[in-house]
Each structure stands twice: as C-alpha cells, then as structure tokens.
Amino acid sequence: MSALSFEPLTPTSFLERSAAVFGQRLAVVDGDRRLTYAELWQRVRRLAGALAGLGVRPGDRVAVLAPNGHLLLESTFGVPAAGAVMVPLNIRLSSGELAYILGHAEVSVLLHDDELTGLATAAAEESGQKPRLVSAAAYETLLDAAEPLLVPVTDELTPLSINYTSGTTGRPKGVVYHHRGAYLQALAMALHTRLEAASGYLWTLPMFHCHGWCFPWAVTLAGARHVCLRKVDPGQAWALIREHRVTHLCGAPTVLTSLLAHADAPTAALDPRLLACVGGAPPSPALLGRALQAGIDVLHLYGLTETYGPAVINQPRPEWSGLGVDELAALAARQGVGNVIAQRVRVVGEDGRDVPADAATIGEIAVRGNDVMIGYHRDPAATEKAAPDGWFRTGDLGVLHPDGYVQLVDRAKDVIISGGENIASVEVENALVSHPAVQEAAVVARPDPHWGEVPVAYVTLAAGKGVTAAELIEHVRGRLAHFKAPKAVYFGELPKTSTGKIQKNVLRERAAAGPA
Structure with a gap:
C-alpha cells in the first residue's frame, strides 16, 4: 500500500499531535506537578530512550506498577514509543499474583511507584524472571540522562500491551492489545463522551485497568487535561473537580455512589457540567436519581478486558429527554449497542444463531470488531475457545430488545464483580481449602449496597477440626x-446434586436472603 494513503495507526501519535497543536496547554495535574503537552511529549521520548539504554528492544515486555499519576501515564505512551509491549499491573494484587504475571509475560523491566517498592521487590523475587526494577526516584534520574527516542510503528497489528484479567478461571489470562485497536478505541471514547480541548478528566478509574478504558489516549487526542487521583478520596475528588473544572470521570457505580454520599457533593449542576461514565454494573434508579439531583449526567458502558474496555455503550437518544427517573433508569440499565468502531452486538443461543429481539429470549452476548483483542498471550487454546466462530463470547447472558439494545440478565455464573473488579470464585475456594481445617468450600456473590457484590463463603470443616470465620x-x-477475601464465612454441609456437584444456585439464594 502506498505511503501516500496509508500510515500505521498507533495511539502514541495522539500525543505527538497534541504536543504540536496544544504544546503550551496544561496536560497533566499530578499533585504539585504540572506538565504541558510539550513537556509530556519530551518526557515520553526520554522514557523511550531510557528503556533502550536499559537494553529494552522492540517486542520486549515492560511492566508498570503504580497508582494513577504521571509515571503510569507517561509509561502508557513511553513504553510503546520504545517499541516495547507494556504490561500494566493491578496494584491491589498480592506479590504472588503479580509474580505469576511477571513470569508469564516474561517481563524484563518493572517500573514502580516508590510506595510500592516492597511489593514490587517481592513479586520480582517470586517470579523467577528477575526483571530490572526501576523506582520512581530512579525513573527521574534515567529520564534526565536519556536521549529522546521514538521507534516508528511499521505494523499497526503488532502487540501494544498485555492486560491481565482478574483471573476469572483461577489464573489470570494475558489479553493482547494491538496499536490499531487502541487507536480506534480511543477515538470512540472521545467521540461518545464528547471530549474536547476544554475538557478536564479526573482519574477515578485505575489507569492499569484495561488501560483506563483507553482514556489515557482519548483525553490526549482531545488536548484535554489529565487530573490524577492516586486513590478515590471523595473529598479530594470534589476539590479537584472544582479547582480544575473537571468535566469527565469514569468508574464503577460504587465510585459515583461514594462521591455523591460525600458532604462536598453538589446539589445542583456544576459549571462546567460533569459526565460520569459507569461500567461494571448497571447504575441503580436510586443512584441515577441522586446524580440527576446533583446535575451529573451518567453514561452506562459495558465491556471486558478482552474488548479494550467499553465495547458497548448505552447510546442516549434525544427522545429520552424529559423522562422520569424510573423510566430513564430502566433504559439506562441496559448495556446498549456497539460503539462506533465495533460491529453490531449479538445475543446468540447455544447453536450460535441470533436469538429473537424480543427482550425475553436469553442468550450469550457475543462481540467482534476493531476493539477485540488479538488473543490470549501464550494460550492459543483459550483464544480459540473464547471465539469459536470468529465472535468473542463474553460469558455474560443477556437479551436483545427490539430497538437493538442488549441487556444483561446474568453474569458468568461463578464470577463475582465487586466494585468493578472481577473475582474468580474458584481462586478463593482454592485458598480456603488450603487451610487444614477445611474440607470443602464454595464461594458465591452476595448483593451489597456499596460494592454491588461481595464474596461470601460456605465451608464444610474436616472431621475433628476447628477454625473461626x-x-x-x-x-x-x-x-x-x-x-x-470473603466478607463472611458460614459453616455447614454444602447442598449438592445427585451427582455430588455443589448447588451454587442454592447458595446464592441463601446469600441474598441474608445470614438467617
């Protein structure tokens, strides 16, 4: 293809453009640190040069363990600028869980926040991979000494990053993103949320989670402001929102719930108006009502790690304006339609055919498009199983409404979604039965007003053994x-089928009914 009409897509190019167009505009607010787009672009290229100086070559894996801040944001651009593959790490994981990821991804360099030095060191030692550790303090020294570098992307379908799932089948899987998908998903997020140069984006969503739903690139392409928040502190969040004229934020409904419950929450619309994008669970009517009273618009999104974050969006329609809270909540609770770069979302039966669009026939949600992963890192069998016919099976059950909007009716049975984080019940069960007093264990979700769901455990003790909850x-x-970890533990015999299978549906009913 002629170079005249084709340029490989990469999200790093968004920063290059914004540095040229918005060079002196404020790009990053991180505590006392302020960076313009020109300064951010310079630091990103120096990071690429520093990584090359550490021996990182195109295709090598570089992991980052850090909360929301300039280090993680710069790495999101700087690692691919060096031609390397980024591995964002969940800072809430244990050292053993991180060690597995470091080993499986074959990470050669681990950049980490100074406050996470102990966790990074332990994970590196346990991994057997022995990656080069670079603390935040050493990071600044490396940048000062490095020469700027930018490795051109020649194939837009080469890996950009490996994002690990929360281990819904016991072990996390490495989801491989490519440059093209990240570029297009960022464009989709910018369009659907109407980001522009005057916008301010508050980082309430972890950047390490699905690359922050591709908003590091979306905010940058718009020339908007990144306002960093190391952890969700409602008081600090409202102060930053007002000081920096924040217009956008993302997170699980629990994030919005905690913000609205704070004394500093507004009682009328702020200027500029705030848009909260929520995913991981549908917003409840009560939450929508509180948001509307505070003058906050809510956009419901749906996706997975395998889909670069939100592949489905609850596209608001003009005719919905003026509806009552309950009616609007019913519409907003639906997951929606494919975003502008995705194909039409399907709901398929066991035979792989589309179910009727009658809002009643249940099937599995299947997606396909530019925002679906290349595959699972070093796991071709799992990749093939996830997309047996070229359509990725999400593991979520839903219905299709006559207007084409999909709505979830159940999740993959054993996955607990707590505060937007996936928890594999089998992983928790394995940890429980590793205790010498435990004979059997089953973990299910219990509804929770704040987290959406929390894990609870049902345990049968070994004969003659004793242990407390x-x-x-x-x-x-x-x-x-x-x-x-389970929020409660109940002791007794587990209900089973005639074949000896634990009846988790019975346990879910018990959990929903309460301790009695």
Missing part, C-alpha cells in the same frame, strides 16, 4: 488480594 478470612488475605 475470622481466621479463614485472614488465611485467604495472606494468599490473595484483600478485596478477594
């Missing part, structure tokens, strides 16, 4: 990230 919870916390 608190001891088991602490046992799990010693092996997994704390948010994966």
Whole structure:
C-alpha cells in the first residue's frame, strides 16, 4: 500500500499531535506537578530512550506498577514509543499474583511507584524472571540522562500491551492489545463522551485497568487535561473537580455512589457540567436519581478486558429527554449497542444463531470488531475457545430488545464483580481449602449496597477440626488480594446434586436472603 494513503495507526501519535497543536496547554495535574503537552511529549521520548539504554528492544515486555499519576501515564505512551509491549499491573494484587504475571509475560523491566517498592521487590523475587526494577526516584534520574527516542510503528497489528484479567478461571489470562485497536478505541471514547480541548478528566478509574478504558489516549487526542487521583478520596475528588473544572470521570457505580454520599457533593449542576461514565454494573434508579439531583449526567458502558474496555455503550437518544427517573433508569440499565468502531452486538443461543429481539429470549452476548483483542498471550487454546466462530463470547447472558439494545440478565455464573473488579470464585475456594481445617468450600456473590457484590463463603470443616470465620478470612488475605477475601464465612454441609456437584444456585439464594 502506498505511503501516500496509508500510515500505521498507533495511539502514541495522539500525543505527538497534541504536543504540536496544544504544546503550551496544561496536560497533566499530578499533585504539585504540572506538565504541558510539550513537556509530556519530551518526557515520553526520554522514557523511550531510557528503556533502550536499559537494553529494552522492540517486542520486549515492560511492566508498570503504580497508582494513577504521571509515571503510569507517561509509561502508557513511553513504553510503546520504545517499541516495547507494556504490561500494566493491578496494584491491589498480592506479590504472588503479580509474580505469576511477571513470569508469564516474561517481563524484563518493572517500573514502580516508590510506595510500592516492597511489593514490587517481592513479586520480582517470586517470579523467577528477575526483571530490572526501576523506582520512581530512579525513573527521574534515567529520564534526565536519556536521549529522546521514538521507534516508528511499521505494523499497526503488532502487540501494544498485555492486560491481565482478574483471573476469572483461577489464573489470570494475558489479553493482547494491538496499536490499531487502541487507536480506534480511543477515538470512540472521545467521540461518545464528547471530549474536547476544554475538557478536564479526573482519574477515578485505575489507569492499569484495561488501560483506563483507553482514556489515557482519548483525553490526549482531545488536548484535554489529565487530573490524577492516586486513590478515590471523595473529598479530594470534589476539590479537584472544582479547582480544575473537571468535566469527565469514569468508574464503577460504587465510585459515583461514594462521591455523591460525600458532604462536598453538589446539589445542583456544576459549571462546567460533569459526565460520569459507569461500567461494571448497571447504575441503580436510586443512584441515577441522586446524580440527576446533583446535575451529573451518567453514561452506562459495558465491556471486558478482552474488548479494550467499553465495547458497548448505552447510546442516549434525544427522545429520552424529559423522562422520569424510573423510566430513564430502566433504559439506562441496559448495556446498549456497539460503539462506533465495533460491529453490531449479538445475543446468540447455544447453536450460535441470533436469538429473537424480543427482550425475553436469553442468550450469550457475543462481540467482534476493531476493539477485540488479538488473543490470549501464550494460550492459543483459550483464544480459540473464547471465539469459536470468529465472535468473542463474553460469558455474560443477556437479551436483545427490539430497538437493538442488549441487556444483561446474568453474569458468568461463578464470577463475582465487586466494585468493578472481577473475582474468580474458584481462586478463593482454592485458598480456603488450603487451610487444614477445611474440607470443602464454595464461594458465591452476595448483593451489597456499596460494592454491588461481595464474596461470601460456605465451608464444610474436616472431621475433628476447628477454625473461626475470622481466621479463614485472614488465611485467604495472606494468599490473595484483600478485596478477594470473603466478607463472611458460614459453616455447614454444602447442598449438592445427585451427582455430588455443589448447588451454587442454592447458595446464592441463601446469600441474598441474608445470614438467617
């Protein structure tokens, strides 16, 4: 193809353009640090040069363990600028979980926040990979000494990053993104959320989660402001929103719930008006009502790690304006339609055919398009299983409405979604049964007003053994990230089918009914 009419797509080019167009505009607010787009572009190219100086070559994997801030944002551009593949790490994981990812991805360099030095060191030692560790303090020294570098992208379908799932089948899978998909998904997010140069984006969503739903690139292509927040602190969030004229934020409904519950939450629309994009669970009518009273618009998104974040968007329609809260909530609770770069979202039966668009016939949601992964890193069998006919099966069950909007009716049975984080029940069960007093264990979701869902455990003790619920919870916390530990443990015989299979549907009903 002629160079006259074709240029490989890469999201790094968004920063190059914004540095030229918006060079002196404020790009990043991170505590006391301020960076213009020209300064951000210079630091990103120096990071690329620094990585090359550490021996990183095109295709090598570079991991980053850091909260929302300039280090993680710069790495999102700087690692691919060096031709390397970025591996964003969830800072809430345990050292053992991180060690598995470092080893599986064959990471050669690990950049990390100074406050996470202990966790990074332990994970590196356990991984057997022995990556080169670079703390935030050493990072600045490396940038000062490095020469700017930009490795051109010649094939837009080469890997950009490996994003690990939360381990919904026990072990996390490495989802491979390519440059083209990230570029196009960023464009889709910018368009659907109406980002522009005057916008301010507050980082309430972790940048390490699906690359922040591709908003690091979307905000940058618009020339808007990145306002960083290391952790969700409602008081600090409202202060930043007002000081920096924030117009956009993203997160699970629990994030919006905590913001609206704070004393500093507005009672009328701020100027400029705020848009909250929520995913991971549908916003409840009560949450929508509180948001509307505060003058906050809510946009419901749906996606997975395998789809670069939101592949489906609850596209608002002009005719919805003026509807009552309950009616609007019913419409907003639907997951929606494919975004502008995705193909039409399908709901398919067991035979792989589309179910009727009658809002009643249940099938599995299937997606395809430019915002679907290349595949799972080093796992071709799982890749083939996930997309047996060229359509990715999400594992979520839903219905299709006559207007083409899809709506989830159930999730993959054993996956617990708590505060937007996926928890594999089998992983927690394995941690429980590793205790010598536990004979059997089953973990299911219990509805929770704040987190959406939380894990609870049902345990049968080994004969003659004893252990308390608190001891088991602490046992799990010693092996997994704390948010994966059960919030309650109930003891007794587990209900089973005639073939000996544990009836988790019965346990879910018990959990929903409460401790009694």
